[in-house]
Structures are given as C-alpha cells and as structure tokens.
Amino acid sequence: xxxxxxxxxxxxxxxxxxxxxxxxxxxxxxxxxxxxxxxxxxxxxxxxxxxxxxxxxxxxxxxxxxxxxxxxxxxxxxxxxxxxxxxxxxxxxxxxxxxxxxxxxxxxxxxxxxxxxxxxxxxxxxxxxxxxxxxxxxx
Numbered sequence: 001x002x003x004x005x006x007x008x009x010x011x012x013x014x015x016x017x018x019x020x021x022x023x024x025x026x027x028x029x030x031x032x033x034x035x036x037x038x039x040x041x042x043x044x045x046x047x048x049x050x051x052x053x054x055x056x057x058x059x060x061x062x063x064x065x066x067x068x069x070x071x072x073x074x075x076x077x078x079x080x081x082x083x084x085x086x087x088x089x090x091x092x093x094x095x096x097x098x099x100x101x102x103x104x105x106x107x108x109x110x111x112x113x114x115x116x117x118x119x120x121x122x123x124x125x126x127x128x129x130x131x132x133x134x135x136x137x138x139x
Contacts, residue, residue: 025068034063
C-alpha cells in the first residue's frame with residue numbers, strides 16, 4: 001500500500017533527523033585558532049595529530065577534526081569551521097569517500113582537497129604536511 005509506505009518513510013525521516021541531532025560524535029584537536037584544518041578518521045586521524053604538531057612547530061596554525069561517527073556526519077561543525085579557516089584537507093586511507101561529505105558541509109565557502117593512499121600503504125606525517133602545503137596553502 002503506497003500510502004502506508006509513505007507514512008513509514010515519513011516516520012523514518014523524523015527518526016533520522018533526531019539521530020542526526022543527538023548522535024553526532026567528533027573530536028577537535030588544536031582547532032581554536034586554526035587557519036587550516038585536517039579532517040581525518042580512524043588510523044589517519046592518529047597520524048594527523050602528529051602533522052598538527054609538526055605544522056605548528058613550523059608556524060602553520062593547523063587543527064584536526066576527527067569524526068567519530070561517519071553517520072551521522074558532523075556536517076554542522078565542519079560548516080561552522082568553513083567560516084573560520086582558509087581551507088581543509090580530507091586525509092583518508094582510501095580513495096576519498098569522505099571528501100565529498102566535507103565539500104557538501106562547507107558548501108563551496110572554502111577549498112577542500114583530498115589526500116590519501118590505497119592498497120594498505122600508510123602515509124607519513126611529512127607526506128600529509130607536504131600535501132597540505134601543495135594542495136591548500138600554496139594554491
């Protein structure tokens with residue numbers, strides 16, 4: 001019955017909105033004065049903490065936002081940072097599945113690029129910092 005299906009879908013949509021309001025989880029690392037941000041989850045986020053430390057030692061005000069939940073995605077907090085920072089780098093150990101979510105969240109306000117590795121190759125903090133400089137800071 002299409003009418004009952006629609007009723008169920010409306011109920012599900014309300015449930016999803018409630019989850020998005022109450023279940024978003026993320027961690028911020030040195031974001032208070034950040035001019036640039038890394039967005040990373042999982043193993044990538046741990047590496048990116050070191051990137052933040054190295055960048056700050058070089059005078060680059062870098063922060064890290066680590067989504068703990070990928071659904072619901074922390075789009076509101078990322079959107080808020082789009083008003084504060086100059087650019088974001090989505091750092092992923094994959095082909096860039098999260099970067100599109102970050103781009104949707106910032107809605108074109110700032111530059112968002114992807115840096116990642118595939119096939120089990122883990123990037124180094126220096127590789128991430130170089131990507132940030134090449135893709136975000138110098139462009």
